[in-house]
Amino acid sequence: MMTSQLPIVVAALVFPGGVFALALGLALKGADRRFAARLQGRVGPPLAQPFFDVVKLGFKRTMAPDVACAPVFFGAPLVGAVSMLLAMTLVPIAGVYAPGPIGGDLLVLIYLLAVPGVALMLAGSSSGSPYGAIGFSREMAMMLAYEGPIVLIVAAVGLRVGLATGQGPTFSLSAIVAYQQAHGALLFDPVMWPAVVAFAFFYPANLGIVPFDIPEAETEVLEGPLLEYSGRPLALFKVMSALKAVVVLGLGVALFMPLPFSGIVGLIGWLAQLLALALVGVTAVRVGAGRMRIDQAFVFFLKWPLALALVSVLAAAYFSAGVAP
């Protein structure tokens, strides 16, 4: 198995984080917009449109409300974007890249994944805008809603892999990927099916796309936390959002369906998986669905994804011992 051990700085700056992740994220965003347009019968923007947007924003004036708490207002997008660049160094690409031993594990990753949410909350809150405050409030509600399921999903995977191999629960991303490469993807493991379904609900909420784009609902709260942003800070938020899509989809792949290839084939396979997920799982969903209300979404998450993930955890905890010694 060829997984390259890249120096962490390279991983962060070039591949799979940094330049690579940025390009991938913006490209996926472009593909998403293009595909959505096609589904709606429009031509749509060029694939590079997200790049243009970011560059353009870099030349725009930076505005900030007079009641904003400036250090937080400007710090939030920075922290949000950086957290995702860091998170990218933790996302394994089957057969291509495995995170280093002291970079962090699955638990660190899912907590890093919460940072953009926190950044958005702080952004909305610090702007001083009432729409920002509402956005903040909704973001927090959503986080409370989806964080339970993802914790349980992670626990289910950790227990399944760890107990099946006869060790304690493991949260090493490399170990999880390696296990699946050896014993088949968890996507095909009936014990994990509920968790997979729960994950299918988790990621649109985490990425803030329809039907769970409630915090930034443009038609309701005028993009909420982002309303007062302009220029480079807004560009950073756009980058953050693009990177987050890569991280979350990459996490999904790593958790449930890493490919048993390596090298260039593995990388291409991984990119294909991501693209397919983005188009089918993100674009199609957001075009095809309407937005939920925050109370509906909150209750929904407390009911279904949570219950599904719990089923997987229980199953993993009690039926895993010695499955794959």
Next chain:
Amino acid sequence: MLDHLSIAMASPTTLAAVGAIVLLLGEIAALLSLPNLAWTFAISTVAELGYVLIGLGVGGPAGDTGALMHLGYQAAMRGLVLTAGWHLVRRTGSANLNVLAGSGPRMPVAATLFGFGVFSVMGLSPFKGSFSKFIILYAAIEQGQWLVAFAGTLATIVAAVYYILVVQKICLEPAARPVELAPAPRAPLAIAWPLTALTVLISLWPAPFLLFAARLAGFAGGEGVPQFETPWATPVLVPYIGGFTVYLIGRVSAQGRDVAAVLLGVATVAVVALDGGLDPASRLFALLFSGVCCLMIVYSIGYIGRAASANRYYFFAFLMTGSLIGVATAHELGNFYLFWELMTWTSYFLVIHEQTPKALRAGLVYFLMCAAGAYLMNFGILLTHAEIGSFELAAIADKASVIPPLAGAAIVPCLFVGFAVKMGLVPLQSWLPLAHPEAPSSISGPLSGVLTKAGLLGMVKVLYVAFGASALARYAVSGLDANTVLMSLGCLTLIYGEIRALFERELKRMLAFSTIAQIGEIAAVLGIGTALASDAALLHVTNHAMMKTLLFYAAGAFILRTGGKRIEDLAGLGRAMPLTAGAYALASFAIMGLPPFSGFVSKFFMIYAAAMGGHVEVAALMLLGGIIGVIYYTRVVSFLFYYPYKGEGVREAPVPMLVAMGVLAAAILVGGFAPGWQLNLIAQVGDLAALRGALASGPLPGLVADWPAGATIAIVGAVAVALVGRTSAVWAGRLAVATLVAALGGVIAQSGRYDRLSFCFAVLIAAVGALNMLHSTAYLADSHRQGRFFAAFTVMIAGLIGMTQAKDIFSFFAFWELMSSWALWAAICHEETAAARREGFKYFIFNTVGASFMFLGLAMIAARAGTFEFAALGAALRGLPPAIVAPGVVLVFLGLVMKAAMLPVRIDYQMHPALAPTPVSGYISAVLLKSGPWGVLKLFVVFGGATLFSKLGGEVNGQPVILTVISIIAAVTILYAGAMAAIQNGVKLLLIYSTVCQLGYVLLGVSLGTTLGVAGGLMHFVNHMMLKDAMFLVAGAVMVKSHATMLDELGGLGRRMPFTFGVFLLSGLSLAGVPPLNGFSSKWLIYYAAFQSGHWALAVAAMIGSLLTLAAVMKFAHAAFMGPPTAHALAAEEAPAAMLIPMGALAAASVVFGLFPGLLLVPIAAIERELGFVPIAASLLGPLPGLEGWSPLLLTALTAMFAILLLPWLRLGRGAEVVRSSVHLCGVVDIAAEEMRPGTARLYETPDAILRRALFAPERAAKREEA
């Protein structure tokens, strides 16, 4: 002649029986004839002949001699009564008692003669009218005519009722209505005077008359008649002669009298102290009695002053002192009984000293009950003599084993009742709450403090030392021996007293009921009947004497100065009379059993002795009583210090009173810090009792707390701070900070003294304490009486430091109590508002309850292991079967879990201290509550670690059940408190709930009991200390600058207090577990540890709990710091340096620990090694260890790298300049800033509603059921 008489009757027995019937019925008839004085005394005189008949009937030397003597004595004494009475009736013109009332003031001479005569007839000891009665009763007993003797005793009691009624009415009461006095007849007084002289003569020297009567009866030499008295000892004579001396001097000069009184009081103590011939029991009680009475004299100089009645007062006061010493020093029952009666009689006059109707009524009940008890006791004494032929206690000790059980079974209850009345043991307590409040306060003190102890003295000296426990056991009737009865009645008395005191609104009555409770406590412990128990009871006897006397004396000073007797009248008096109120508070804390005062030592000892004696139920009952005691004692102290002062112009108590109180206070302190001398005295008595009772007498346990340097520095500093605070708040604050820095030095200097865990905790305690103290100097800059607060805070820290360094159970618990009881309460109540008082009180009670569980557990464990030393304890426990150790261990851990504020005994529920000064709230949350997890870990090891725990509760999946239960409790608490924090809107309430939540993490980690878990728990222990304290200090800065307590009042502070906000955001996000900050590192370890231990559900709960913390932190940040500023925020500015420095220091420490977790983990690894765990593999600058360890330093470095790359682009260069604009409002222009903010309560609308539904569903269901 007598022979003829005897022959004339059908049989001697019948004659005696007839005599008894005449006597009993006669006395009853006399009583019923009231209020006609003439009839009463006529019938009474006839009834008295019954005694003569009894004497003749039973015959024998004693009977015949007694009968003749009685005839003669009664002729003289009754003659006196009748002639003086005749004089009174003639002049008043009526024999009706109600008309005669007030004759004392009208006709002082005749009334005095009359009163003297009545007391003589009654046969009270100083008037030896009783002498002949005793001989007759003795004769009856000797002949086996117990029933007759008993009837005689009963009749005497009945007679006492009307005698004392008559004396009170005629001699002591003021006139009910004006009476026209007839001219004085000459004859009666002319006869009365010689009769008085005769009465005095036969009273003082009865021996020749006895001899004469014996000769007359035909028995030469007086053989067969018991020797009732022996010469008086010097310690008795000094106060007796002193009484007369003082009285005489007083007739000349009041000043001279006062001087003489004090000198004689001191002389009495000296004589007692120098008397080498006393046995230990006598010596102990004589010292106690004379010491307290000496202070009574000193106090009286100020209290009684130069009142007209002062001469009489001092006379009786000295006589009472002498009688008490007499009772204590008597070595035979004759004198013992004599002084016993004298004690009752003299104290009766002191009780009624103020001669108000209430006082007279109280005196009446007091006198009757005690006299009746004494008569019964006398019966028992005579019975004893009849059995063994001697009154000597030593003889009793020798022959107790030969007394037949039947006689013993009659003797012991008689003596018991006599003593029990004096003690105020239920159901014989009713005089006590009447007499104590009505007596002058100078008397109430000794009345409660030492007179009740005379009863205990009797129990110890006569029953336990003379008869001895084994003899008592032999006299048991159907298994009911004196011990069992004493213990049961003691328990009953304890509960009765506490409950009555709880509901009492008058100060002195409350103290009186508290005395009943304390006596009950002592009796219950004494009744346990082991050598250790009697030692413990005796120690409490001495301590209670001093504490209760001081309480009554302080109460007396309040009443003297303000005239108010109700507790409410004391409001704010602490300000006007600081010394008196301070002494009162000190005695209150002591009597609650709190350290560092003497009450704690004896209470600890009693509870330990109870557990040791196998009577855990007694210990539990005492602890329950203690909790009730805390409620009512705290209430009074609260009124003194924490209520606004409304009165005016009240002066401090007079100097003599202050001196007396000061000496008592000093004694209480000495008894708390260095009880060695006291214990030594008591041990001797205990040995004696043990010897007699054939009990094993072991050495006393070490009851001296071991004060380490850090704690000593802090407590000395606290006293200095309190003193300096009276003049300068600023310097008090500086001194307090300096003290804590010095204490930190002391802790570090003694680093070799303790285990590493405790050392690290102690360092943090002192260091964070210094920071919080610095913050509070600024926080309280505009407050009041800061010195008091600083001092209380410092005492609390002294307790914490001492606790960490304790090596034995006694020190551990002493410092535990010092840390969490009165000092903390005082600090919380500082603001003196109703809310602050309520919260402080709740907190106090909560802590007392928790400490009580722990106390009981520790006592049980120590009793089982037979040692106090931690080092030896573990070894001892390992050898015992688990079922025996389990209850104690469980109770201790319950106490610890309560301290750690876990469900279902959460502290937040009891404590909403919005009004406690914030630095102290922060300290409680950040540091003090950590003593829970610290204790769990420390005792876990002391008790023998996992082995013991596994033995106790069994194992599931290789983990001890007890620990698993604690883990589950911790996890549930995390979720519960996290949710509660997320829905709060009060500035501090939110932080307090969050504290409970975070303590859950600490406890979860520690209770997992694995390398990773303990490391994570300890790491979070430190991290939370830094983070939560910083957040509290931020809240303090915000509150003091904005004067807001609710989040809704705040907003927009971020721009006005940027540094404060920065500290909050950093700490808050770290606490919520945002990587790579330090809060996340420790939580990560805990998550991992939980998963690894197979507790994945607990791990998931912990992970979700973080999210709730995030919600709470974000809400706080948003509401307080963001958005347009509110009116409150506009008034605020950045906090002063004294606040910023501690906040900055804590935040900086968090950052450093975040970057280099090794700085914490390396010491933690060492601690783990010491605790017996496999140490976690940590290096100083390395990553977090573990299977998939990661490096916060690496993550931070990468973040910094990106920030350095991106920041210039973001904030520099063309296009980066910021244009400020107003926020976009879709064109609405007329909206106020306040209206633009979503209310804090509505911020998380849906989650909030759902959390509330989940949290309060049980409550709502209960309400629905009620409806």
